[in-house]
Amino acid sequence: MDYQAILNVIEKEFSPTEDMGNVAAYIPELSKVNPLKFGVYLFCQDGSSFEFGDSQEKFSIQSVSKVFTLTIAKELLGKDLWKRVNVEPSGTPFNSLTELERESGIPRNPFINAGSIVVADALLSVLDNPKRDLLKFVRKLCGDDDIHYDEAVARSEKKNGYRNKALVNYMKALGNIDNDTDEILDFYFYQCSIAMNCDQLSKAFMLYANEGKHFQTQEKVIDRQSVKRINSIMQTCGFYDEAGEFSFRVGLPGKSGVGGGIVAVHPEKYSVAVWSPMLNEKGNSALGMKVLERLTTLTGFSIF
Ligand code: DON
Numbered sequence: 001m002d003y004q005a006i007l008n009v010i011e012k013e014f015s016p017t018e019d020m021g022n023v024a025a026y027i028p029e030l031s032k033v034n035p036l037k038f039g040v041y042l043f044c045q046d047g048s049s050f051e052f053g054d055s056q057e058k059f060s061i062q063s064v065s066k067v068f069t070l071t072i073a074k075e076l077l078g079k080d081l082w083k084r085v086n087v088e089p090s091g092t093p094f095n096s097l098t099e100l101e102r103e104s105g106i107p108r109n110p111f112i113n114a115g116s117i118v119v120a121d122a123l124l125s126v127l128d129n130p131k132r133d134l135l136k137f138v139r140k141l142c143g144d145d146d147i148h149y150d151e152a153v154a155r156s157e158k159k160n161g162y163r164n165k166a167l168v169n170y171m172k173a174l175g176n177i178d179n180d181t182d183e184i185l186d187f188y189f190y191q192c193s194i195a196m197n198c199d200q201l202s203k204a205f206m207l208y209a210n211e212g213k214h215f216q217t218q219e220k221v222i223d224r225q226s227v228k229r230i231n232s233i234m235q236t237c238g239f240y241d242e243a244g245e246f247s248f249r250v251g252l253p254g255k256s257g258v259g260g261g262i263v264a265v266h267p268e269k270y271s272v273a274v275w276s277p278m279l280n281e282k283g284n285s286a287l288g289m290k291v292l293e294r295l296t297t298l299t300g301f302s303i304f
Helices: 003-013 028-032 062-083 098-102 113-126 130-142 151-160 162-173 181-193 198-204 224-237 240-250 286-299
Strands: 039-044 049-053 194-196 254-256 261-266 270-275
Touching: 003 039, 003 049, 003 286, 028 151, 039 198, 049 198, 062 113, 062 130, 062 181, 062 224, 062 254, 062 261, 098 162, 113 130, 113 162, 113 181, 130 181, 130 194, 130 198, 151 181, 162 181, 181 194, 194 198, 198 261, 198 270, 224 240, 224 254, 240 254, 240 286, 261 286, 270 286
Parallel strands: none
Antiparallel strands: 039 049, 039 270, 254 261, 261 270
16 A cells, blocks of 8 residues: 555645634633644554654644543553443533433543543542653653643643533532542643644554554553454544544544544554644544545545
């Protein structure tokens, strides 16, 4: 497969224009990002890689981080985790409060905000220093120590994250939160503030495309069952109330973030990260979705 030729076609066909969507403004720090940034990085299982545009520029990974925290929590807690968070698509926005009351404070899945806050709470209970351990895990996955929290983004969300404050307090009232709510939110906002580029993200996500093995050392990091479970949740819940649309158009498991990043994996072939900060009304990168749809059309392969 000539991936570089395919990326060249995509680069020519799609250039960002400001009418494609809006950068996330509910986290004020994120609204400072240049909406016209655009980059793609594709890493293949055989070690080859292909890229264009702003693929080396870091951005706020936001909800993409939920895949990393879920992976760590699943390793540390095993089946117990699923007593506190379900694995069903929500069909509602990522920050919705509505199902929690009907469903007794058990979030629909670990990728909506409520679910990831429960995962953060679970990590706080078993790790002495979850911020340090999360960064260590992500750096290891990428084979790159130049990955950091963006303090300004974390502070900005901490100041304005009223919905997340409502979610954690509501779940606390319903008995599904163990730790101090401010400590949980502090960790959650920091995890979302991690800054990475497309190159680093696609390498980190090779874990889910490479049978749970590190992209470079081939060391086994998680087992195949974990890969199956996490990819399944990405497929059905990775894009909130647009998960069906992403699956229909792209046909790969993936995860988005309101920083405009999307990472998708084709198991046993490649992992690909796209960044374009202009979001559609569901909070997913509008151009990112188009690019990935075109990629699986031009390669002729999806997981289906
Ligand atoms: O909690 C929030 O609202 C953000 N830190 C993350 C949301 C997000 O990235 C949703 N993704 N598309």
